[in-house]
Amino acid sequence: MDNNYFKMKAAVLKSYGDAKKSFHIEEVPMPVISNNEVIIKVEAFGLNFADVMARRGLYNDAPPLPSILGYDVVGEVVEAVCEEGKKLLGKRVVAMTRFGGYAEFAKTDVSGVAVISNNLASVKASALATQYCTAYYGAMECTNLFKGDRVLIHAAAGGVGTAITQLAKIKGCEVIGLTSKEAKMAYLKENGVDHPINISKVDYIDQIKKLSDNKLDVIFNSVGGKSYKKDMSILDKGGKILLYGVADRLNNSKGILGTVNLLLKFGIMTPIQLMISSQSIIGINMLRIADYKPKVLKRCLEKVVEMTENGTLDPKEGGVFKIDDLSKAHAFLESRNSVGKIVVKW
Ligand SMILES: NC(=O)c1ccc[n+]([C@@H]2O[C@H](COP(=O)([O-])OP(=O)(O)OC[C@H]3O[C@@H](n4cnc5c(N)ncnc54)[C@H](OP(=O)(O)O)[C@@H]3O)[C@@H](O)[C@H]2O)c1
Secondary structure, three states: HHHHEEEEEEEEEOOOOOOHEEEEEEEEOOOOOOOOOEEEEEEEEEEOHHHHHHHHOOOOOOOOOOOOOOEEEEEEEEEEEHHHHHHOOOOEEEEEEEEEOEEEEEEEEHHEEEEOOOOOOHHHHHHHHHHHHHHHHHHHHHHOOOOOHHHEEEEOHHHHHHHHHHHHOOOOEEEEEOOHHHHHHHHHHHHHOOOOEEEEOOOOHHHHHHHHHOOEEEEOOOHHHHHHHHEEEEEEEEEEEEOOOOHHHHHOHHHHHHHHHHHHHHHOOOHHOOOHOEEEEEOHHHHHHHHHOOOHHHHHHHHHHHHHOOOOOOOOOOEEEHHHHHHHHHHHHHHOHHHHEEEEEO
16 A cells, blocks of 8 residues: 555654754654554654654754654554564554654554553553663663662663663662652652662762662663763672663763763773673663564563563653643653653644
């Protein structure tokens, strides 16, 4: 079918910058699928911090303008080509999309799709695709957390941070969670963080040293920049640091100078140092996993769906916005005031 004849509404990113001016709701051609892809009629789409970076023009993986962002959707499978996809027709699913999620219909590979129950709220389900998959892949596959491990989580109240905290507590870890907002400290406690720290009031390294002489076993860092060097100073021998974001990029100027400045903040190190201290630096990019390791993505997604459906995991609602309020949802995520997952409904 040539879907160019069929139109749908989408929130199109037309220019980089302010959330109020960047998105336009427009009629665009329906997605066209091939081989292993399915089309999902979108009930709600999720926001991720990468969307903010993309809107700011700071995200290399994002498609060129005009583009449709969006990493995760909840909805019904309405079109499929392959046998595996056809089995999903009519089913309510959560899916990781490789962009294209901010639309009435979105396409994705079947490996990024999982069936969900009708009573799972779309805001909770939407958190599972990108944020919980990233957390699960990091905390349960890239590193295996053990009971008693001392774990540090940056941006612990956010979507990925909420998920890592829950997984670390299931494993019996001692969790130190960072935030820049006093208003999020109670949320961190409620979600299981043992030692919430407000980084805008105290230096988190000093604070962690005051808690115990022991260094940290595992660090989840989504901020990058100077925080990486600081983290390495409190990582124990045999410890692991997982790098999965560079939110600090927003604090640097745009363009090559900003990028160089960010890289310099990380500093330089040789792999020999890692071998001598038996430490690991693990990088995570779920887009690469979706592209090159689709079975891994499927395994993680099915696991977090199962753990949520049986009550082991509990994604937290951070806000449900109408499509006309997309710019407000974006500004909220960028403001650093949000917790948990934010979704937008058609
Ligand atoms: N590598 C991957 O495949 C992958 C996949 C998903 C997400 N991520 C990354 O994981 C991180 C969390 O993503 P998310 O979608 O769950 O977002 P989120 O944590 O819900 O929101 C971002 C949070 O980052 C913190 N932050 C730190 N520095 C910031 C800055 N300069 N500007 C704005 N916020 C800053 C803020 O929390 P506080 O103010 O409380 O510190 C903010 O609330 C992001 O860095 C994202 O890029 C990576």
